Amino acid sequence: MAQTPVGCWAALGALLWGCALALPRGMLYPRESPSRERKELAGLWSFRADFSATRRRGFEEQWYQRPLRESGPTLDMPVPSSFNDVGQDGQLRNFVGWVWYEREVVLPDRWTQDLHTRVVLRVGSAHYYAIVWVNGVHVAEHEGGHLPFEADISKLVQTGPLTSCRVTIAINNTLTPHTLPPGTILYKTDTSKYPKGYFVQDTKFDFFNYAGLHRTVLLYTTPTAYIDDITVTTGLDKDTGLVNYQIVTQGSEHFELQVWLLDAEGSVVARGTGGEGQLQVPNAHLWWPYLMHEDPAYLYSLEVKMTTQTATGPMADFYTLPVGIRTVAVTETQFLINGKPFYFHGVNKHEDSDIRGKGFDWALLLKDFNLLRWLGANSFRTSHYPYAEEVMHLCDRYGIVVIDECPGVGIVLAESFSNRSLQHHLQVMEELVQRDKNHPAVVMWSVANEPSSSLQPAAYYFKTVIAHTKALDPSRPVTFATNSNYATDLGVPYVDVICVNSYFSWYHDSGHLEVIELQLRTQFESWHHAYRKPIIQSEYGADTIPGLHEDPPLMFSEEYQKGLLARYHAVLDEKRKEYVVGELIWNFADFMTNQTPQRVLGNKKGIFTRQRQPKSAAFLLRDRYWRLANETQEGPRSLCLQYSPFTV
Numbered sequence: 145m146a147q148t149p150v151g152c153w154a155a156l157g158a159l160l161w162g163c164a165l166a167l168p169r170g171m172l173y174p175r176e177s178p179s180r181e182r183k184e185l186a187g188l189w190s191f192r193a194d195f196s197a198t199r200r201r202g203f204e205e206q207w208y209q210r211p212l213r214e215s216g217p218t219l220d221m222p223v224p225s226s227f228n229d230v231g232q233d234g235q236l237r238n239f240v241g242w243v244w245y246e247r248e249v250v251l252p253d254r255w256t257q258d259l260h261t262r263v264v265l266r267v268g269s270a271h272y273y274a275i276v277w278v279n280g281v282h283v284a285e286h287e288g289g290h291l292p293f294e295a296d297i298s299k300l301v302q303t304g305p306l307t308s309c310r311v312t313i314a315i316n317n318t319l320t321p322h323t324l325p326p327g328t329i330l331y332k333t334d335t336s337k338y339p340k341g342y343f344v345q346d347t348k349f350d351f352f353n354y355a356g357l358h359r360t361v362l363l364y365t366t367p368t369a370y371i372d373d374i375t376v377t378t379g380l381d382k383d384t385g386l387v388n389y390q391i392v393t394q395g396s397e398h399f400e401l402q403v404w405l406l407d408a409e410g411s412v413v414a415r416g417t418g419g420e421g422q423l424q425v426p427n428a429h430l431w432w433p434y435l436m437h438e439d440p441a442y443l444y445s446l447e448v449k450m451t452t453q454t455a456t457g458p459m460a461d462f463y464t465l466p467v468g469i470r471t472v473a474v475t476e477t478q479f480l481i482n483g484k485p486f487y488f489h490g491v492n493k494h495e496d497s498d499i500r501g502k503g504f505d506w507a508l509l510l511k512d513f514n515l516l517r518w519l520g521a522n523s524f525r526t527s528h529y530p531y532a533e534e535v536m537h538l539c540d541r542y543g544i545v546v547i548d549e550c551p552g553v554g555i556v557l558a559e560s561f562s563n564r565s566l567q568h569h570l571q572v573m574e575e576l577v578q579r580d581k582n583h584p585a586v587v588m589w590s591v592a593n594e595p596s597s598s599l600q601p602a603a604y605y606f607k608t609v610i611a612h613t614k615a616l617d618p619s620r621p622v623t624f625a626t627n628s629n630y631a632t633d634l635g636v637p638y639v640d641v642i643c644v645n646s647y648f649s650w651y652h653d654s655g656h657l658e659v660i661e662l663q664l665r666t667q668f669e670s671w672h673h674a675y676r677k678p679i680i681q682s683e684y685g686a687d688t689i690p691g692l693h694e695d696p697p698l699m700f701s702e703e704y705q706k707g708l709l710a711r712y713h714a715v716l717d718e719k720r721k722e723y724v725v726g727e728l729i730w731n732f733a734d735f736m737t738n739q740t741p742q743r744v745l746g747n748k749k750g751i752f753t754r755q756r757q758p759k760s761a762a763f764l765l766r767d768r769y770w771r772l773a774n775e776t777q778e779g780p781r782s783l784c785l786q787y788s789p790f791t792v
């Protein structure tokens with residue numbers, strides 16, 4: 145193992161604890177039910193960054209063995225939040241290496257004394273590599289910063305006279321050529337320019353590598369015999385909705401399963417028994433996207449009850465899963481939801497805001513969804529990583545369609561196409577599909593953004609990742625976003641829908657809005673001619689400083705952003721009548737990036753500022769999206785869209 149300060153964390157973890165990364169088991173979102181409780185560990189945690197030269201003092205001194213305050217000074221750190229922007233310390237903002245979080249939790253007696261109770265610790269996301277101890281005992285290790293992981297800690301909290309437990313989480317934000325996203329540590333060895341041991345993290349993606357406990361950390365309970373996983377797929381036979389379910393249980397060989405499907409009013413519309421089956425719902429209310437129907441986002445509830453006989457009598461576990469009945473299909477020229485053509489008029493987002501960085505925040509979530517609805521957006525791509533589970537739930541409830549992207553962004557080095565990287569990419573897709581497979585809002589998986597797919601190994605790499613994703617979930621199409629030329633992208637033959645990012649009159653022909661129409665037409669025609677697949681304009685946009693005005697339009701002014709959008713729209717209006725099935729603006733809001741001479745406090749291509757205030761282009765896009773919605777909706781027009789600039 146190389147004695148590098150930060151680049152060896154995976155090997156370090158494996159060596160110290162001999163722990164292999166396991167495939168995910170059930171990852172049902174923890175919900176309360178008559179048999180399940182949950183306890184969020186939000187609030188202030190103790191925190192320390194390991195500034196030692198090797199970044200390994202925490203392991204050498206075993207900081208997890210005792211309360212963190214006993215091994216040195218600690219800071220208060222909010223969870224969920226990135227650690228980078230909450231303090232006044234520039235070194236901590238840019239820190240690369242291990243940071244340590246710790247929290248004492250008081251547990252209810254029934255959790256520690258009832259041996260039929262199972263206690264689980266779930267971490268919503270810890271960016272990027274995490275090792276977890278409870279009362280000094282290693283319980284979990286996870287690679288990947290955007291997906292949840294769990295540890296069953298029942299045994300630990302149910303032995304001895306415990307009323308509290310100490311959760312310690314060490315997190316390393318170092319990115320290597322084999323992580324997703326990849327990165328490299330650059331060691332600056334010229335001592336005439338840099339202090340001894342100096343290194344920086346280099347990445348090839350355009351957002352700041354915020355780190356920490358970004359999402360909810362929680363404890364929840366289930367009975368020891370429990371519902372571990374549910375997979376639902378839906379179909380339609382004329383007016384009858386078909387709900388296929390598969391249930392995986394753990395903890396007992398002898399049990400009964402009962403399922404009920406309830407409509408939104410709580411009436412049972414179908415019932416079944418056993419671990420798998422099909423429920424039929426005559427005259428089903430379909431799940432429609434927002435603005436495609438007068439009654440969008442209709443959700444049923446699948447209630448599952450597992451009953452086990454124990455020596456002390458019957459024990460039951462209950463879990464309720466929201467279910468939307470809808471179908472997704474792709475033709476050569478169309479994207480169909482419930483058999484009707486669907487046009488994506490939406491945005492690309494980031495999990496990003498002032499102070500909390502990538503930390504989850506309910507107020508921000510609701511503000512963003514209110515803005516999406518104001519805008520008339522019916523969809524977004526989770527550029528460039530999976531978003532918090534709470535975001536996905538709201539998409540189901542509001543009818544916002546999602547292209548669910550994995551963190552395969554910035555894959556440009558040859559090493560990042562190696563077998564090691566590929567295996568990790570497959571694992572991430574498994575975790576993502578496992579987490580998000582039951583969301584009706586998710587209509588497509590995206591396996592990457594702008595990989596260097598003209599490199600020779602790319603063809604095999606993407607063929608494998610896409611085939612694996614389709615095998616995991618045959619019910620959804622798969623894509624990735626390309627920015628290459630149609631003739632050089634070796635991965636595109638394997639996708640179902642072509643997503644193209646282009647920045648005409650921005651990175652090329654800067655300042656020349658007049659070339660957009662010709663170049664965009666050429667782009668669409670060559671891709672469609674080569675592959676005969678539907679196309680989404682998955683990114684386009686211009687950096688804009690709010691309040692800068694220039695007419696005639698100059699780059700960075702609000703007029704230039706509007707002018708660029710309008711020219712894209714002219715061509716999109718032609719091609720959406722043929723095979724273009726969507727347009728996603730880059731970006732919903734301004735967001736933080738690495739510091740470079742090209743970025744003025746981050747990427748400014750938002751139509752909203754980072755504080756979620758509109759630039760002029762937001763109004764232009766809003767007019768367009770509501771017009772598109774009026775043209776493409778299903779159902780009685782008068783009931784549906786009452787666009788007025790002053791309402792909604």
Ligand code: GCB
Binds near residue numbers: 645730747
């Ligand atoms: C892209 C990337 C996105 C960047 C954007 C830009 O092609 O996919 O991550 O932020 O361009 O603004 O340069």
